[in-house]
Amino acid sequence: MTQTTVIAEMSNNTVHASTAELVSAAIALGSEPTLVVPCTDASQADAAAGMGAATVIAAKSNAFTHYDAGGWAAALDAVIPQGTVITGASPQSKDLAARLAARRGISVVQDAIAIEGNTITSPVYSGKAMQTVSANGAVVVSVRSNVFAAAQGGASDISVVDTDGDVATSVQEFMARASERLDVAEANIIISGGRGMGSPDNFSHLEAIADTIGAAVGASRAAVDTWEAIPHSMQVGQTGKTVNPNLYIAVGISGAIQHLAGMRSSKYIVAINKDADAPIFQHADYGIVATWEDALPVLHQSLKGMMG
Amino acid sequence: MPNIIVLVKQVPDTNAKIVVNGDRVDLSSVKMVMSPYDEFAVETALQHREAAGGEVTALTVGGAGAEKILKDAKAIGVDHIVRVDAEGEMDSNALQTLIARAIGELGGEVVYCGKSAADTGAGSTGPGVAERIGWASVSNIIGAGFDGGVSVTMPSGGGNAKVSVPLPAVISCDKGGIKVRKPNVKGIMQAKRASVDVRSIEQIASSVSIVAHALPPAKPAGKSFEGGASAAEVAKLLRDEANVL
Numbered sequence: 001m002t003q004t005t006v007i008a009e010m011s012n013n014t015v016h017a018s019t020a021e022l023v024s025a026a027i028a029l030g031s032e033p034t035l036v037v038p039c040t041d042a043s044q045a046d047a048a049a050g051m052g053a054a055t056v057i058a059a060k061s062n063a064f065t066h067y068d069a070g071g072w073a074a075a076l077d078a079v080i081p082q083g084t085v086i087t088g089a090s091p092q093s094k095d096l097a098a099r100l101a102a103r104r105g106i107s108v109v110q111d112a113i114a115i116e117g118n119t120i121t122s123p124v125y126s127g128k129a130m131q132t133v134s135a136n137g138a139v140v141v142s143v144r145s146n147v148f149a150a151a152q153g154g155a156s157d158i159s160v161v162d163t164d165g166d167v168a169t170s171v172q173e174f175m176a177r178a179s180e181r182l183d184v185a186e187a188n189i190i191i192s193g194g195r196g197m198g199s200p201d202n203f204s205h206l207e208a209i210a211d212t213i214g215a216a217v218g219a220s221r222a223a224v225d226t227w228e229a230i231p232h233s234m235q236v237g238q239t240g241k242t243v244n245p246n247l248y249i250a251v252g253i254s255g256a257i258q259h260l261a262g263m264r265s266s267k268y269i270v271a272i273n274k275d276a277d278a279p280i281f282q283h284a285d286y287g288i289v290a291t292w293e294d295a296l297p298v299l300h301q302s303l304k305g306m307m308g
Numbered sequence: 309m310p311n312i313i314v315l316v317k318q319v320p321d322t323n324a325k326i327v328v329n330g331d332r333v334d335l336s337s338v339k340m341v342m343s344p345y346d347e348f349a350v351e352t353a354l355q356h357r358e359a360a361g362g363e364v365t366a367l368t369v370g371g372a373g374a375e376k377i378l379k380d381a382k383a384i385g386v387d388h389i390v391r392v393d394a395e396g397e398m399d400s401n402a403l404q405t406l407i408a409r410a411i412g413e414l415g416g417e418v419v420y421c422g423k424s425a426a427d428t429g430a431g432s433t434g435p436g437v438a439e440r441i442g443w444a445s446v447s448n449i450i451g452a453g454f455d456g457g458v459s460v461t462m463p464s465g466g467g468n469a470k471v472s473v474p475l476p477a478v479i480s481c482d483k484g485g486i487k488v489r490k491p492n493v494k495g496i497m498q499a500k501r502a503s504v505d506v507r508s509i510e511q512i513a514s515s516v517s518i519v520a521h522a523l524p525p526a527k528p529a530g531k532s533f534e535g536g537a538s539a540a541e542v543a544k545l546l547r548d549e550a551n552v553l
Contacts, residue, residue, distance in 0.1 A: 012465050067464065069435050069445045091423075091431070091463070095447045098400070098432035102439035107401040107516045110430040119519060124428055128326040129333050130522045136515045168444035169471050172459065176467040183466070189552070213553060232450075232483045233463075238322045238426060239344045239483065247552040257323055264524065268550045270542060285530040285550065286542045294536025302543035306553060 004031035005080045006053065007096070009088035009145075013044050013064070018088055020051040020150035025143040026086045027052070027151065028115040036080055038064045038072060042160040049158060052151025056158040063165040067092055073099040074165030082138060089142040090185070101140035108140045109133060113147045113265075126238040126261030146188075146244050146267070181207070184236055187216030189247045192236055192263075194220035196252020196273060197292065200229035205296045206251060212303050218243070220253045237262035251292050255280025272296070309361035310475065313411060314353040315421035315433065316346040316366050316381055318374045322426050331520035342377040345422025348481040351488045352452050353420045354385050359454035363387040365414055369406060371395045375504050383491035383499035390414065390505045399516035400432045407433065408440040409509050418458070419478040423448045434480035444477040450484020 004026045009016040015037060026033035035053035037045035038061070045058035059079045063071040077100060087097040089111050101108035113130075114121040120141055124131040177183070184190050191206045203217065210217045218236040236243055238261040248266035253259060255271070255278055263269070264283055271284035274291045281287040288295050320326065320338040327334045342350075353364045365388040366381035368374050378389035392410050411419060419438075424431035431447065438445035450468070451461040459472045460479060473479065491499070533542060547553045 066469075069447065070439065070443075073439060091448050094431050095435045095445075098430075099435040099439045099445065101400065101432070102404055102436035105401065107399040107514070108430070108432050108436065109400075109516060110428070110432060123524070124521070125320065125326045125333070126322070126426065126429055127524060129328060130524055132519045132522070133516050134519050136517075139516060168477070169446055169473050171464070172470045172472055174464065174467055174469050175461075186466075232485070235483075242429065247546065247550070257325065261322070268546070268552050269530075270546070272539070281530075281532065283527060283530075284532075285527075286545060287530055287532040288536070288538055288542060289532065289534050290536040290538070295539040296536075298536050299539035299543055302540040303553070306543065306547055 003081050003083035004029055004033045004086060005083065006033045006035045006086045007076060007093070008035060008037040008048055009090065009093060010038055013040060015044065015047040016088070017150070018145040019048060020152065021145060021148040022086050022088060022143055023052040023151035024148035025112065025115055025141070028148070029084060030117055033086070036076065038076060040064050042158070045158050050153060052154050054154050058158055058160045059163050060160055061163045061165065063167050066171050068167040068169050069095050069099045071165040071167035072096050073103050075163045076100060077103050078163045078165070079161050084138050085140045087140065087142045089144045094142045097140045097142045106138050106140065107135070108142070109135065110142045112141050112143045115141070123265065126242060127264050128257070128261055144244055146246070181210060182214070182216040184216045184218040184234065184243050185241050188245050189213055189215035190218045190236070190243055190245045191215050191249040191251065192218035192220065192253060193223055193251050194253030195222040195226055196254070197223065200227040203230065205292070209296065209300050209303060212300065212307055220256070220259045222256070250280050251296065253280055254278045255283060310356070310417040311415055312353045312356055312362055312364045313414060313416040313419045314349050314364060314366050314381070314386065315407065315419060316350065316368050316377050317343045317422070317425045318368065318370060318377045319343040319425055319427040328521050328523050331522070333521045340373070340376070342380055343422050343425045343427070345424060345426070345481060345483070347488045348483055348486045349420040349422050350381050350384055350386065351486055352479070352481050354489070355452065356418065356454055356458070365390055365416070367392070367407070367410060367414070369394050369403065378504055379499040379502065380491070382502045383495040384489060385495060388505065389502060390507060392507050392509050394511065397514065397518055398511070399514035400430070400436055402512050402514045404433060404436040404440055405512050406509055407437050410507065411437065411441060413507065413509070417475045421478065421480050423480045423482045431480065434478050438478035444474055445479070446471060446473050446477065447480040448482045449479055450482050451486065452479070
């Protein structure tokens with residue numbers, strides 16, 4: 001087995017906890033991985049100790065201040081040895097994976113959900129099928145979160161390497177999200193509404209539950225297309241976001257193939273729909289045949305009691 | 309005035325049921341369409357032309373069957389349509405090398421593409437091609453402006469950022485607030501008569517190959533409940549049985 005390097009999943013210059021899952025994925029490739037942390041200050045790499053990697057390298061550069069695909073790929077390419085590279089599968093990390101692979105003239109395999117030696121499985125057609133590929137030689141592999149168990153232990157020693165890359169783009173301004181609520185792409189729990197919610201105002205009932213359990217609020221394409229007030233950033237589905245949370249609660253969503261494609265891999269699915277024949281129920285671990293008006297207040301009260 | 313290239317790909321209609329025959333996906337009875345995100349790329353390319361002049365070339369890689377989406381792009385208003393003739397599987401390295409060579413032949417200052425294709429969902433082509441031709445790249449943009457250069461809006465650090473992009477660059481497009489125009493009758497007539505510029509470009513070998521396709525494992529039947537009051541029971545199960553709260 002060639003050498004494998006894991007690039008830490010970064011979120012606002014902090015090492016994301018899912019990095020430890022990437023280390024597990026690298027171990028599944030049959031290697032003892034090195035964990036590289038792109039950082040602007042070496043102390044940002046401290047959190048990577050104990051994530052299961054024998055060696056941690058803090059790759060320090062001003063190029064890592066804001067994400068720039070070309071700059072990041074160049075700065076990481078300079079410090080990562082040849083061989084297979086593992087990244088996270090957030091939109092930014094997939095972008096980086098593709099650019100780094102191209103820089104090295106090798107291929108990239110995105111969204112891995114299983115790795116065994118040099119065979120890698122990813123969902124295709126938005127999860128309507130699984131594709132297993134065989135890689136002959138080094139590749140860059142992005143790995144979905146919530147699939148591998150987090151690796152633990154290792155690495156008390158972190159070495160710091162200075163690196164650099166040319167940053168082409170420049171940020172003119174940041175626009176904070178209007179809501180403090182999590183984005184569906186980042187959340188472990190998602191509660192989504194469909195056209196069955198009747199009006200966009202009724203999404204406030206979903207938001208109230210989301211605030212109680214720390215969930216993100218999503219929507220079906222039908223809801224996004226019908227109501228201007230429901231932005232595309234909330235859309236879960238084939239032409240929206242693909243999500244993989246621990247818990248997905250679908251309210252007033254019939255379960256069109258478009259929607260299922262974006263959420264069917266959720267660990268647990270709850271469906272609330274007044275139509276007992278709605279296709280969503282075939283995918284639900286817990287299905288409640290009821291109107292949302294009847295079910296949501298009860299659900300909210302119960303959850304409040306538990307969280308209290 | 310920029311030469312603008314937009315990459316388009318033919319994929320199964322996103323509402324189609326995917327069937328696996330043997331160990332390969334069988335697309336023989338599936339309707340093929342332009343990948344939805346590519347429609348936003350075409351729209352953004354046309355807006356760029358309207359603001360800065362120049363010409364838009366739509367480029368695809370595939371067999372003759374892929375020409376329908378080029379005609380669709382032509383009907384909406386692109387100036388030129390080009391197909392690089394290729395059949396069969398290619399890994400990202402082979403495909404991006406081929407596209408980079410095609411862009412080299414066509415010449416251009418900016419390339420637009422969808423953020424990912426609806427079949428693979430990978431999103432590798434935009435950034436990968438950019439690296440190979442040494443251009444800047446931004447991905448998953450949700451809006452673009454063309455006042456004195458190109459600036460895009462894209463997700464960043466839990467919000468959005470307005471980012472200025474120096475050309476030449478490859479820009480991959482998400483849906484965001486981009487509204488796609490519909491073809492008019494004149495455009496459709498022009499597209500019918502338009503000829504596709506078919507090119508043959510040398511390919512490199514792939515090192516990643518498909519072993520098998522399979523349908524996702526079926527989920528065991530869940531528990532079903534009647535009436536809103538049962539939501540209390542489900543909440544308990546989420547905590548005690550599923551352990552997700």
